[in-house]
Amino acid sequence: MVKQLLVGAALAALSVGTAQAQQGKVSGDVVKIGVLNDRSGLYADLGGEGSVVAVKMAVEEMGGKVLGKPIEVIAADHQNKPDIGSNLARQWIDRDNVDVIVDVPNSGVALAVQEVTREKKTIFLMEGPATSSLTGSACSPTGFHWAYDTHALAVGTGRAMVQEGGKSWFFITADYAFGHQLEADTSAEVKKAGGTIKGAVRAPLNTADFSSFLLQAQSSGAQVIGLANAGGDTITSIKQASEFGLTQSGQQKLAGLLIFLSDVHALGLQVAQDLVLTTGFYWDMDDEKRAWSKKFMEKTGKMPTMVQAGSYSAVRHYLKAVEAAGTDDGPTVAAKMKTMPVNDMFAKNGKILANGRMVHDMYLARVKKPSESKGPWDYYQIIRTIPGDEAFATVAESGCKIASQ
Amino acid sequence: MPTIFGIPPQALFGQLLLGLINGSFYALLSLGLAVIFGMLNVINFAHGALYMLGAFFAWLLMTQVGIGYWWALLLAPLAVGAVGVLLEKSLLSRLYKLDHLYGLLLTFGIALMIEGLFRHLYGVSGQPYPIPRELTGGQNLGFMFLPNYRGWVVAASLVVCLATWYAIERTQLGAYLRAATENPVLVQAFGINVPRMVTLTYGFGVALAGLAGVLAAPIYQVSPLMGSNLIIVVFAVVVIGGMGSILGAVLTGYGLGLLEGLTKVFYPEASNIVVFVIMAVVLMIKPAGLFGRER
Numbered sequence: 001m002v003k004q005l006l007v008g009a010a011l012a013a014l015s016v017g018t019a020q021a022q023q024g025k026v027s028g029d030v031v032k033i034g035v036l037n038d039r040s041g042l043y044a045d046l047g048g049e050g051s052v053v054a055v056k057m058a059v060e061e062m063g064g065k066v067l068g069k070p071i072e073v074i075a076a077d078h079q080n081k082p083d084i085g086s087n088l089a090r091q092w093i094d095r096d097n098v099d100v101i102v103d104v105p106n107s108g109v110a111l112a113v114q115e116v117t118r119e120k121k122t123i124f125l126m127e128g129p130a131t132s133s134l135t136g137s138a139c140s141p142t143g144f145h146w147a148y149d150t151h152a153l154a155v156g157t158g159r160a161m162v163q164e165g166g167k168s169w170f171f172i173t174a175d176y177a178f179g180h181q182l183e184a185d186t187s188a189e190v191k192k193a194g195g196t197i198k199g200a201v202r203a204p205l206n207t208a209d210f211s212s213f214l215l216q217a218q219s220s221g222a223q224v225i226g227l228a229n230a231g232g233d234t235i236t237s238i239k240q241a242s243e244f245g246l247t248q249s250g251q252q253k254l255a256g257l258l259i260f261l262s263d264v265h266a267l268g269l270q271v272a273q274d275l276v277l278t279t280g281f282y283w284d285m286d287d288e289k290r291a292w293s294k295k296f297m298e299k300t301g302k303m304p305t306m307v308q309a310g311s312y313s314a315v316r317h318y319l320k321a322v323e324a325a326g327t328d329d330g331p332t333v334a335a336k337m338k339t340m341p342v343n344d345m346f347a348k349n350g351k352i353l354a355n356g357r358m359v360h361d362m363y364l365a366r367v368k369k370p371s372e373s374k375g376p377w378d379y380y381q382i383i384r385t386i387p388g389d390e391a392f393a394t395v396a397e398s399g400c401k402i403a404s405q
Numbered sequence: 406m407p408t409i410f411g412i413p414p415q416a417l418f419g420q421l422l423l424g425l426i427n428g429s430f431y432a433l434l435s436l437g438l439a440v441i442f443g444m445l446n447v448i449n450f451a452h453g454a455l456y457m458l459g460a461f462f463a464w465l466l467m468t469q470v471g472i473g474y475w476w477a478l479l480l481a482p483l484a485v486g487a488v489g490v491l492l493e494k495s496l497l498s499r500l501y502k503l504d505h506l507y508g509l510l511l512t513f514g515i516a517l518m519i520e521g522l523f524r525h526l527y528g529v530s531g532q533p534y535p536i537p538r539e540l541t542g543g544q545n546l547g548f549m550f551l552p553n554y555r556g557w558v559v560a561a562s563l564v565v566c567l568a569t570w571y572a573i574e575r576t577q578l579g580a581y582l583r584a585a586t587e588n589p590v591l592v593q594a595f596g597i598n599v600p601r602m603v604t605l606t607y608g609f610g611v612a613l614a615g616l617a618g619v620l621a622a623p624i625y626q627v628s629p630l631m632g633s634n635l636i637i638v639v640f641a642v643v644v645i646g647g648m649g650s651i652l653g654a655v656l657t658g659y660g661l662g663l664l665e666g667l668t669k670v671f672y673p674e675a676s677n678i679v680v681f682v683i684m685a686v687v688l689m690i691k692p693a694g695l696f697g698r699e700r
Contacts, residue, residue, distance in 0.1 A: 040524060042529060042630065044524075044528070045529050175673075203676075204676060208634050208635060209423075209427055211555075212420055212424075212669035212676075213669065215416070215549060216416070216670070219413075219419075231530075232530065235531065235626055236625065236626065239533070240624070243536070243552050243554070244543075244550055244552060262528075265530070266531055266532070268533045271533065
């Protein structure tokens with residue numbers, strides 16, 4: 001009996017010893033990056049394989065290695081289903097030793113994955129999802145929200161529209177976590193700027209026909225119709241708004257609260273012209289962005305969205321932090337990431353708040369008219385740079401509990 | 406202002422009209438499914454993919470060959486019909502002796518392959534297809550603005566549905582078809598080429614899907630996902646109407662379009678499930694569907 005106890009104690013001591021020895025090293029002798037996003041559904045063009053390509057570009061820049069160990073990139077399709085997403089994340093972490101999960105568009109899935117990565121202390125780099133609650137009520141010590149969020153969109157587009165005279169609003173909202181949060185954040189911003197909310201209608205995700213909702217928005221008499229949706233849903237609603245002559249009368253304006261470059265490309269400038277939108281990235285702003293985007297274009301045939309460019313930036317920063325920390329241990333790297341400024345083609349002097357929010361400049365843009373566009377992918381005119389501190393909420397405002405401890 | 410359940414009557418008329426427009430697509434697609442099931446006993450899961458194919462043919466004709474909408478309205482369904490004939494001859498015809506389930510699995514597999522191919526080639530955001538010049542603009546009906554194109558869709562689908570119903574229920578050819586379903590051996594003995602008739606029926610059924618695809622192209626994005634978004638609802642329509650009942654499929658298509666339109670006014674969150682709730686209720690009360698016969 002005593003002997004057994006002794007053996008047990010010795011084994012326990014040994015395992016503690018190995019655990020300590022492993023610190024300062026790379027688990028499994030490989031840094032595994034898992035890109036988890038929608039690869040086949042309505043959000044596949046704004047992230048999808050493009051995000052994987054962008055992540056691989058960051059890995060290439062590091063020479064394919066960090067701390068002398070190889071970096072591996074894997075990808076999977078969460079089909080916009082939170083249960084599939086969280087199961088994949090769990091399987092990746094438990095069985096495949098994935099060290100970091102990247103992208104995860106669709107706020108519903110991201111919220112589910114955030115629960116898994118918080119429990120497993122795994123780094124989670126979010127570029128695709130929008131809801132600001134990911135760094136608010138649902139924040140995690142190892143979760144990082146990178147490219148944009150609903151708060152920044154509301155501040156950017158919401159405030160700009162009210163200032164232009166769009167005082168009364170009606171929302172067409174995607175009926176899940178993201179849409180609700182975007183509607184709430186924008187409503188708050190509109191009211192703060194002196195506007196009013198006339199109403200909202202909740203449309204199921206992936207609706208084929210928006211005409212009914214558009215008609216309700218029209219009869220509300222609101223000056224601005226806010227589209228709190230994304231991807232394919234935004235494309236359909238803008239296209240059908242133009243078909244039903246909603247904006248031609250000049251009495252109502254459309255505000256696409258979340259519009260990606262891929263959406264504008266699919267709509268064509270004829271339909272999308274003059275839309276005002278907020279973005280975290282546009283390829284044609286400076287030489288560094290143009291050079292990177294050109295490389296991306298060579299690999300994919302498309303210009304990058306802010307989600308894809310953000311995925312590059314986040315993974316690059318993560319790998320730099322692994323190098324600086326000398327380990328790929330989740331909490332250690334997370335702490336390191338928060339102390340380092342983000343400087344790359346995506347962000348200048350970006351900083352990461354205690355709640356995981358990466359603060360960088362956002363841009364208010366207007367979609368060009370067909371006559372103004374010089375060629376393919378020449379779509380945006382940047383109207384204003386929104387300083388990061390204005391675009392994103394502070395830690396205190398975010399309501400994140402772990403950060404205030 | 407007087408209201409109906411808190412909604413101004415004008416808004417209600419508008420929503421009903423929109424429901425009718427969506428119902429037109431349900432009716433056209435479920436009609437094709439009903440014809441195929443009625444004559445071939447095949448549950449054609451590839452219907453949505455062939456509808457998408459119709460829209461893509463129209464888009465390819467426009468962008469690659471420069472052929473506009475009106476010719477596409479004729480050519481794209483013919484092309485989809487030809488694809489259908491090919492599928493029937495090469496694959497489906499081998500499965501008639503087996504259980505329904507095999508046809509379902511085969512067509513489901515074909516649908517996945519066609520959709521996967523187009524997703525790979527063109528992405529998911531879709532391609533824009535302009536409304537033909539003759540049908541741009543719209544009418545102010547007083548209670549709503551009706552785009553001319555949507556009015557055209559309702560008219561075109563009504564004509565096609567009625568013509569199909571007439572051809573199958575009221576003509577000599579239709580009589581042969583119906584007889585061939587009941588007793589193929591006997592009909593063949595009368596000197597009628599039943600296998601060819603079956604092949605052409607399948608071709609015709611999927612050509613209807615192709616036609617719906619062309620009609621849909623200017624309204625929705627021409628996207629690889631457009632079929633799979635619609636097909637599940639259309640199957641529910643066919644089940645509610647009664648498998649194989651042509652009149653049932655058409656009437657249920659329009660009816661459910663209207664009902665869905667109403668749901669979008671009163672409780673929009675439920676608009677994508679209302680059809681399935683009705684399906685469940687109908688299956689409990691009348692398992693063969695509203696217009697179906699017990700076999």
